[in-house]
Amino acid sequence: MASPMNGGDGTHSYSKNSTLQRCGLSAVEDAIKEAVMQNVETDKLLCGSTRFAIADLGCSVGPNTFHAVETIIEAVQHKSSTNNLEFQVLFNDQIGNDFNTLFASLPQERNYFAAAVAGSFYGRLFPSSSIHIAYSSGALHWLSKLPEGLKVKDSPAWNAGRIHYSGASDAVVKAYAEQLEEDLENFLRCRAQEIVGGGMIVILVGGVSHANVQHRSTVLFTFVEAILIDMVKEGVLAQEVVDSFNIPIVYACINDVRRIVEKNGCFEIVKMEMVEPVDIATAETNVVMHLRAAMEGTLIDHFGEEITEQVLVRAMRLPTHMMVDAAHGGGIFALLKRK
Ligand code: SAH
Numbered sequence: 001m002a003s004p005m006n007g008g009d010g011t012h013s014y015s016k017n018s019t020l021q022r023c024g025l026s027a028v029e030d031a032i033k034e035a036v037m038q039n040v041e042t043d044k045l046l047c048g049s050t051r052f053a054i055a056d057l058g059c060s061v062g063p064n065t066f067h068a069v070e071t072i073i074e075a076v077q078h079k080s081s082t083n084n085l086e087f088q089v090l091f092n093d094q095i096g097n098d099f100n101t102l103f104a105s106l107p108q109e110r111n112y113f114a115a116a117v118a119g120s121f122y123g124r125l126f127p128s129s130s131i132h133i134a135y136s137s138g139a140l141h142w143l144s145k146l147p148e149g150l151k152v153k154d155s156p157a158w159n160a161g162r163i164h165y166s167g168a169s170d171a172v173v174k175a176y177a178e179q180l181e182e183d184l185e186n187f188l189r190c191r192a193q194e195i196v197g198g199g200m201i202v203i204l205v206g207g208v209s210h211a212n213v214q215h216r217s218t219v220l221f222t223f224v225e226a227i228l229i230d231m232v233k234e235g236v237l238a239q240e241v242v243d244s245f246n247i248p249i250v251y252a253c254i255n256d257v258r259r260i261v262e263k264n265g266c267f268e269i270v271k272m273e274m275v276e277p278v279d280i281a282t283a284e285t286n287v288v289m290h291l292r293a294a295m296e297g298t299l300i301d302h303f304g305e306e307i308t309e310q311v312l313v314r315a316m317r318l319p320t321h322m323m324v325d326a327a328h329g330g331g332i333f334a335l336l337k338r339k
Helices: 019-039 044-046 064-079 099-104 170-194 218-233 237-244 254-263 288-316 318-325
Strands: 052-055 087-095 111-118 131-137 194-210 267-276 331-338
Touching: 019 064, 019 218, 019 267, 019 288, 044 052, 052 064, 052 111, 064 087, 087 099, 087 254, 099 111, 099 254, 131 170, 131 288, 170 194, 170 254, 170 267, 194 267, 218 288, 218 331, 254 267, 254 331
Parallel strands: 052 087, 052 131, 087 111, 131 194
Antiparallel strands: 194 331, 267 331
């Protein structure tokens, strides 16, 4: 289970260190607008009601979620024949998310009613047929939990000396893949109940074009792994503490995502393609700060604050070109329409 992103709006917060994720959205903003305008028939969806519900699944603390929501609302308004729609935005994240910061920073001039829905998007979150558009960016690569085998010392999937599936044994790779499949199936099953016929899901998530390709972001994990192994060698950390730590993230292969959506059978695939992030201000973007904002909680849960601080201080010394390369890891952009 993902630990929440860093809350608040301080130096290490997600709200100050999430411009890379924003670049992912920028790359597909026009495509989202176009898809909404071409596929969402507001009159049919609403059947006389004026409430249009948008859910952001894994919204974190902002500001990216606000840009996404505004993009979607603009497109719906452009398409709608009436101007009396009332938008309700349901901001979803895990219960540990800093919803206070999110709500304190909601844009003052907004044309929607905001509500929080706390809980995992791998389970039910909303009443049946109550959502018109669901959006999820940079969140579905977090697994609901670590694959079981990775926690058991005598299991073939015990991931000694590694913290991720990159470079790991076949058993580890398989265990991660099975967990991803189970999670995506649950995600789609729940959304199929919650999204009205003709409604849409917009997904943006880190992913790869072929099964044997490593996502560039895994380079960062390999660095953190090397730092941890160094700390074991220096006697700062016990080997077993590293062996039992694994990052609960999978960068899915696009063909697997397509297959799982088809197996679910409730959604038409309007679009399913790889995207490259745009506008990354490579020189200024501090990728380690992004890593910290997103991963600090996960590290602290396992290693405690003191060791995590040491890991992050060492990570700050990593070569910039590696960081920049990792930041350019592409993603999957999917638009699904509820049949
Ligand atoms: N959508 C934002 C934030 C991405 S960070 C953006 O694009 O910038 C990923 C977020 O997903 C985190 O806030 C994390 O808590 C959330 N998340 C991860 N797993 C989740 C789950 N199972 N249910 C709900 N939220 C989840």
